[in-house]
Amino acid sequence: MTPTELTQRLRDRVLLLDGGLGSYFIAMGLEQGRAPEAWNLEHPEQVIEVHRRYVDAGSDIIQTNSFGASPPKLAASGLEGRCAELNLAAVELARKAAGASALVAGNIGPTGRFLAPMGDATEEQLEEALREQASALARAGVDLISIETMYDLREALAAVRAARDTGLAVLCSMTFELRPRGVFTIMGNRLVPSLQALRDAGATAAGLNCTVTSDAMLTMVEQTREQASLAPVVAQPNAGQPIATPSGIKYDADPDRFAADIGRMLRAGARVVGGCCGTDDAFIRATRRAIDTMVSADG
Amino acid sequence: MSDLFRELGQHLYDGDAPGVIELTRKAIEQGLDAREILNAGLLPGMERVGRDFKDGELFIPEVIVAARAMHAGIELLKPLLARGAGPASRKIALGTVKGDLHDIGKKLVGIMMQGAGFEVIDLGHDVPPERFVEVVSTLKPDLIGMSALLSTTMPMMKNTIEAIRAAGLSGKVKILVGGAPITQAWADEIGADGFAPDAVGAVECARRLL
Ligand code: B1M
Ligand SMILES: [Zn+2]
Numbered sequence: 001m002t003p004t005e006l007t008q009r010l011r012d013r014v015l016l017l018d019g020g021l022g023s024y025f026i027a028m029g030l031e032q033g034r035a036p037e038a039w040n041l042e043h044p045e046q047v048i049e050v051h052r053r054y055v056d057a058g059s060d061i062i063q064t065n066s067f068g069a070s071p072p073k074l075a076a077s078g079l080e081g082r083c084a085e086l087n088l089a090a091v092e093l094a095r096k097a098a099g100a101s102a103l104v105a106g107n108i109g110p111t112g113r114f115l116a117p118m119g120d121a122t123e124e125q126l127e128e129a130l131r132e133q134a135s136a137l138a139r140a141g142v143d144l145i146s147i148e149t150m151y152d153l154r155e156a157l158a159a160v161r162a163a164r165d166t167g168l169a170v171l172c173s174m175t176f177e178l179r180p181r182g183v184f185t186i187m188g189n190r191l192v193p194s195l196q197a198l199r200d201a202g203a204t205a206a207g208l209n210c211t212v213t214s215d216a217m218l219t220m221v222e223q224t225r226e227q228a229s230l231a232p233v234v235a236q237p238n239a240g241q242p243i244a245t246p247s248g249i250k251y252d253a254d255p256d257r258f259a260a261d262i263g264r265m266l267r268a269g270a271r272v273v274g275g276c277c278g279t280d281d282a283f284i285r286a287t288r289r290a291i292d293t294m295v296s297a298d299g
Numbered sequence: 300m301s302d303l304f305r306e307l308g309q310h311l312y313d314g315d316a317p318g319v320i321e322l323t324r325k326a327i328e329q330g331l332d333a334r335e336i337l338n339a340g341l342l343p344g345m346e347r348v349g350r351d352f353k354d355g356e357l358f359i360p361e362v363i364v365a366a367r368a369m370h371a372g373i374e375l376l377k378p379l380l381a382r383g384a385g386p387a388s389r390k391i392a393l394g395t396v397k398g399d400l401h402d403i404g405k406k407l408v409g410i411m412m413q414g415a416g417f418e419v420i421d422l423g424h425d426v427p428p429e430r431f432v433e434v435v436s437t438l439k440p441d442l443i444g445m446s447a448l449l450s451t452t453m454p455m456m457k458n459t460i461e462a463i464r465a466a467g468l469s470g471k472v473k474i475l476v477g478g479a480p481i482t483q484a485w486a487d488e489i490g491a492d493g494f495a496p497d498a499v500g501a502v503e504c505a506r507r508l509l
Contacts (some may be wrong), residue, residue, distance in 0.1 A: 032455060033398035033425065112400070117314075118363050179355030188358035242450035244480065246488070249451050 001103065001143045003204040006169035010205065010232045010271045014291055017105075017146070017236060017274025018054035018062045019284050023249070025050070035077035037069045040089035047090075051097030057281040058288030059274070062102050063146050064090040067109035070133045072126075076112055084136045091140035105146040105171065106137030108159055115154050127158035131165070138166035147172040147203075148236070149210045149276075153189040157201050164202035171272060172198045173209035173234050176220055183220050191223060195230045207234025210276040213241065213253060214261035221265045232271030237261070239278030251278030259286035263294055303329075307336070307372075308344030314364030316371045323372045333379035337414050341372045342499075345407070349497065359403070366407055373414050380416055389509050392440040394422030394431065395478075396455040401448035404478060404498070408444060411498040412505065428455070428462035435468045441509050444501065445491075447478040456481075457489040473508040477501055 001009075009015070025036050028046050039047050051062050068074065069090065071083045079086065087106070094104045111129055113121040134145060145163040147170065150156035156174055163170040176183045176191055183191035191208075198206035208220055217237040224230045240253030262273050273291075275283045303326055310318035319341075326336045348365040351357045393409050395402050402424040409419045420438060422430065431443060443463070447453050456476055463469055475493045476486050477500075486494035493508050495501035 026451075032452070032458075033427070117360050177355075181355060184355075184358065186359045188360065244450040244453040244485070248454075 001169045002167065003164075003169045003202075006144060006204045007232075013295075014266055014270075015060045015272045016058060016284065016288055016291060017272060018051075018059040019275035019279030019281065020239075020277050021047075021050055021063075021065055021067075023251075023278060024053075024280065026249075035068055035074070035079055036065060037067075037074070037086045037090065038077075038079060040065055040086055040093060044089070044093055047093045048097045051094050053281040054284055055097055055099070055102050057284040059102050059284055061105050061144070061146075061272075061274075062094055062098055063105045063107040063148075064094045064137065064142065066090040066107050066133070066137065067148065068112075070108065070111045071129045072111040072113050072121075073109070083132055084139075087133060087136035088140045091137060091142055095141070103143040104141075105144050106134070106140070106142035108133055108137070108145060108147045108163065109149050110151065110155060115152060123154055123158050126155050127162055130159045131162035134159075134162045134166050138168060142168065144169040144171065144204075146170075150174040151185045152187045153185065153194050153197060156194070156198060160198055160201040160203045169204040170202065171205050171207075171234050172203040173207045173236060174198075175210040176208055177211060178216050178219065183223060191220060192227055192230065195224060195233070196227070199230065205232045205234050205272050206230065207236075207270070207272065209234070209236035210238055213237055213239075214258045214265075218261045218264050218268070221270050222268045225268045231269050233265075233269050234272040235262070235265045235270040236274040236276045238276045239280075239283060242278060253278070253283075255282045255286040258283050259290040262287050263290045266291070266294060301339070303331075304336070304340040304343075307340035308347070311341055311344030311365055311368050311372065312347055314361060314368050316364075316368040319368040319372045320375065323375045327375065327379065333376045337373070337376055337380070341369055341376075342411070342414065345369050345410075346499065349407070362403060366403070366410065369410055373410060377413065380414070388416065388418050389442070389505075390418045390420065390438070390440040391442045391444055391505060392420040392422055392431075392434050392438060393444040393446070394426035395424035395446045395448070396452050396459060397425055397427040398455055399447050399449050399452035400424050401446070401478070404448065405444075405446035407498045408446065408477065408495075408501045411502050412444075415502045415506070417502075417505065428459040431459050432462050432466045432468065435463060435472050436466065440472060442473045442475055442505055444475045444477070444505075447476070447481060450480050453478075453480060453485065456485075456491070460490055475501065475504055475508065
């Protein structure tokens with residue numbers, strides 16, 4: 001799907017992404033500290049099963065299990081040199097689950113390497129690494145590329161440049177916190193200028209994901225409302241905050257409240273929505289209902 | 300003199316390592332006590348960084364750069380601190396638990412511990428329980444400090460304590476835990492010896508335990 005085609009489609013309708021993959025895998029037995037991408041080869045049927053839940057819940061776009069499948073991130077989890085192989089497997093599994101019902105977005109996350117002054121990586125190095133992953137996803141036949149959870153605008157821009165050059169449509173979300181002085185990434189990048197920079201670099205749609213709950217993300221999305229050049233906006237909040245209990249991790253949000261907040265985000269200009277950490281098919285199903293009710297009410 | 304300390308704290312806050320080195324040298328040359336240079340100059344600067352980060356005034360790059368400047372200052376003071384009347388040199392091994400890559404807070408704890416005269420072994424981040432066990436049996440630290448920043452890695456502290464216990468080493472070492480989501484109640488639940496909410500508290504707690 002080209003950028004123009006996605007832009008066209010978003011003019012006509014809202015697109016629903018999927019929710020988190022990680023918490024499903026942990027519940028299915030993924031060990032602490034193990035890279036979820038390894039499951040593309042070791043437990044393909046489980047990966048398909050999770051994707052399928054989201055397709056059944058009504059996702060228009062599902063995202064491949066390749067968030068950590070850039071070469072530097074794989075090297076850090078003991079999977080050095082397996083970028084092409086793991087991304088290809090990720091796409092095949094998502095495609096199997098999607099069938100003709102959903103689009104497949106090749107998912108890209110941060111490399112885990114830091115630019116100065118935090119670390120010694122250069123923007124060129126990161127772009128090259130991300131380019132390797134983006135091309136692997138494109139070669140494997142994804143419909144579009146989704147970049148998520150970026151916290152340093154410089155790395156996010158490197159990812160957008162790498163993804164854009166595949167010719168596919170690109171979604172790019174960064175993760176922001178609400179601070180007394182405004183909305184920032186942990187590196188100090190401000191919300192509106194960041195989204196503008198991502199769009200200028202070639203993202204078909206830019207937005208926010210992870211870190212915050214739906215009510216906080218609604219406040220953030222509302223700040224993009226006056227900025228026509230940012231539309232369409234992407235929004236994928238977490239399912240509340242993680243709480244450690246003796247029996248495991250719990251998230252405290254309620255699917256219907258989450259979906260209601262998403263409804264408000266759509267009114268504030270979001271066009272691509274979904275869930276991040278802690279969300280499951282119940283959240284996506286509730287969000288599907290909220291979108292469909294809005295469409296029938298409006299139309 | 301207090302002007303010199305104030306200036307030192309400001310250069311540290313600004314993350315100006317060369318400035319911190321120069322002023323620390325100057326203070327040493329003036330014959331000021333190393334402990335006082337640390338306590339009245341460097342530490343207040345770093346505490347202000349921590350506070351302003353919490354309040355949303357500073358971001359991660361500023362915290363990192365300030366921590367580096369603090370480290371540069373401590374390196375100059377270390378030989379003098381070792382000679383002073385600090386706590387009898389005790390060994391502390393610090394690490395962020397397995398699955399967790401957050402190491403900024405743990406580094407600050409290490410810097411403060413060094414400043415307080417402890418010998419610090421930094422095990423890095425993503426440290427598996429087996430590695431902690433190995434360190435306890437081979438390097439024989441007096442205290443193990445574990446850091447976790449994710450709710451999802453908090454349980455790894457429990458696994459690590461259990462591994463140390465299973466190896467029959469629990470009487471040999473004190474265990475201190477910390478990190479943003481950690482509470483005293485959690486420390487009690489997993490059987491840690493101590494908990495500290497921040498780096499200054501970690502030093503106090505280590506002193507109390509040893
Ligand atoms: C031994 O005894 C002791 C005693 C005291 C001890 C101690 C040990 N250890 C610490 N202390 C205490 O003393 C220190 C000094 O006063 C204090 O240490 P702190 O570490 O608390 O404070 C530091 C000085 C400064 N604080 C920090 O350094 C953490 C800051 C925030 C912004 C943060 C950062 C920087 C990062 N992150 Co992460 N990150 C966040 C944080 C949100 C925030 N605004 O706080 C948090 C912790 N991260 C989070 C998440 C979810 C994640 N992060 C991730 C990644 C990262 C970066 C790599 C980008 C980066 C870490 C870089 C690095 N080298 O450390 C991912 C996980 C990676 C992994 N496997 O670990 C990822 C999962 C994001 C994602 N979706 O990919 C959240 C955790 C939520 C939760 N409760 O579980 C989070 C609260 C952000 C949020 N609001 O959602 C005290 O806690
Ligand atoms: Zn998330």
